[in-house]
Structures are given as structure tokens and as C-alpha cells.
Amino acid sequence: MTDPWSHEETDDPGFADRRNFYKVERWSRDGQRVEELLFAGNSLDKARRIFDRFTTPRVRLTIRQRTRVLQEWPHKEAEPYQVRPFRSAVGNWLEKPSKTRPRSLAEA
Numbered sequence: 001m002t003d004p005w006s007h008e009e010t011d012d013p014g015f016a017d018r019r020n021f022y023k024v025e026r027w028s029r030d031g032q033r034v035e036e037l038l039f040a041g042n043s044l045d046k047a048r049r050i051f052d053r054f055t056t057p058r059v060r061l062t063i064r065q066r067t068r069v070l071q072e073w074p075h076k077e078a079e080p081y082q083v084r085p086f087r088s089a090v091g092n093w094l095e096k097p098s099k100t101r102p103r104s105l106a107e108a
Helices: 013-018 044-054
Strands: 022-027 034-041 060-065 068-073
Touching: 013 034, 022 044, 034 044, 044 060, 044 068
Parallel strands: none
Antiparallel strands: 022 034, 022 060, 060 068
């Protein structure tokens, strides 16, 4: 019996993004750029098998679908969520508004 789903693969990262393929990528040591595309295709199972095969202590790997990271090695610790106040050019929105009215250019 034939498989009703076609298994597509490519070596072009742009085509993989357009087709929403899963990509297994090897990253540089500093994590700033992709050094090698190990797999790009529409099979998540095959992407996970390749990811598991290439996982070693000295390599950085990700399984991505466009910008969404599905799995990465080494595992990163979740950063604690921090609430920071919004600051605009006018001032801090958490501060109480000033009692004085700003002067317009016409009053000056």
C-alpha cells in the first residue's frame, strides 16, 4: 500500500520556510548563526530521528518550523518572567500625572 502523504525534503532553507517544513539546524558555538542545515522536510518524525542522531555534548541543534523552535540541544533553562515598567519619551506611565498643565506654544 502506498503512503497517501508525500514526503518532501529540500536543502534550501528559504523553500523550507515557504513550505512550512521542519528544519534541523546545527548552530555556531555562540548561537548567532546557522552553520549547517541537517534536514528540511515535512516529516516531524524524521526530523526528530536526525536530531537525536546528531545530539552530542559539543553541538548546538534546533528543530524549527519557520521561527518557532520546537526542540533544542542543549536545553536552555527557562528565564523567569520579569515585569518591567513601560517608559516612553514622555515619562513613566506608572507615575501619577502632573497637577500642572503644560503650556502650549500659543501661550508662550
